[in-house]
Amino acid sequence: MSRDEIIDAAVALVYEDPRRPLTIKRVAAAVESAPMALYRYFPDRDDLLQAVADRVVAGMRFDRQARPGRNSCATGC
Numbered sequence: 001m002s003r004d005e006i007i008d009a010a011v012a013l014v015y016e017d018p019r020r021p022l023t024i025k026r027v028a029a030a031v032e033s034a035p036m037a038l039y040r041y042f043p044d045r046d047d048l049l050q051a052v053a054d055r056v057v058a059g060m061r062f063d064r065q066a067r068p069g070r071n072s073c074a075t076g077c
Contacts, residue, residue, distance in 0.1 A: 001031055003041045003051075010052045022049065 009030040014022055024045055028035040042048040 001033055001037070001041075006031055006038060006041055006048070007051050007055050010048060011055050014052060014056070022052065024048070 006027060010022060010027045013020075013026055013030055020026075024035045024038055027048065028038050031038075038048070042051065
């Protein structure tokens with residue numbers, strides 16, 4: 001298990017059911033690990049959530065041709 005595998009699993013859980021809270025317990029189950037084992041890679045849940053947010057944002061494509069002063073996401077965002 002690696003930090004990237006944990007983040008990948010957490011991102012998949014968010015996309016699977018975005019309204020369901022992302023918990024350490026759910027992510028641990030997704031990577032077939034004990035919840036406490038995740039704390040080796042992330043000091044707390046907030047750090048995991050930040051890593052998930054960073055991964056999602058990094059995968060977005062933004063429309064650079066949008067009107068000035070307006071941020072818009074390209075299709076698939």
